[in-house]
Amino acid sequence: MMRHFLNLSDAGGDAVAAMLNDALDRKAGRAGWPKGKADPDAPLADHVLAMVFEKNSTRTRASFEVAIRQLGGAPMVMAGDQMQLGRGESIADTARVLSRYADAIMIRTDDHSKVEDMAAHASVPVINGLTDLSHPCQIVADLLTILESGKALPGLELAWLGDGNNVLSSLIEAAGLLGFNIRAGCPQGYEPDAAFVDAARAQGARIDIVADAREAVAGADLVVTDTWVSMGQDHAHNKLAAMAPYQVDERLMGAAKGDALFLHCLPAHRGEEVVDAVIDGPQSRVWDEAENRVHAQKSILLWALGKL
Ligand code: CP
Ligand code: NVA
16 A cells, blocks of 8 residues: 555554654764765665645755655655646646656645645655645654653653644644643634544543643643744734733743753744744754754655655
8 A cells, every 4th residue: 555644643653653763773873974975775766756845845845855865865846836736737637747757745735635635646655744734744853853852752741832733733643643642722713623632532642722821831841832823824913912822931931841842843933932042042952853854754755665
């Protein structure tokens, strides 16, 4: 069966754990190397990764490019608005054609049904590089960053602050698959997707949605936030006003455990969801998190292509 990676549950908890182990090993094995040097086994030599971006990206684009090179393969990057896709060619036909040029396809788009459509018509694995619904690649990097800090995933208490968005959906999915707990502080009307919450709870994770920001972070091992306005959303004044109490500042960070870490998928909107003192402070791991996108995606690619 084709290994698409549209959400973390497409792989499952054991495969995500295997990806994390592989990423830790490969990262350790190339410490200090030039970033373009291929891993010695070059497991994806001669492979091409096609990437389609219908939304902006810095980290996902750059880290997938480096990832496929380090695996011995080559990237092919396309902006949706410069493709015939942007003039009405269907996702299905695009999927059929790109499958003849590339060994895997990554797509970043708006409506999640588009990645499902791509997967349904591609004859190579399709990877979700972010949709309005979820951002699974980001969360593999986040989990890697947590493990590197010496914290174990089972039983971990993660606090989320702000918008119940695509990144939170994939974090909740990970909590169900890997056995950690999330307390999300979200304003009314901006709670996370109920289907992800229900699925994680059914797998035994404790997922609490609370309105009070301090309650969300109390006893947390990890404090995580993201932009209040995701790509494609309006900068609605009433949304920003509703989010204001959830800004991660030093006082809020101080209400978590003393050794709590701060993560943010980036790009950050300093002075909105997080203040400089936190994102630039000693508890922040955001630059490791961004670097780990490379290492995580190498393992996602290896899994998708049946090498893991
Ligand atoms: N975190 C993340 O996906 O960043 P980009 O939007 O820059 O790819
Ligand atoms: N929630 C953000 C994540 C960006 C990486 C967005 O969708 O814009």
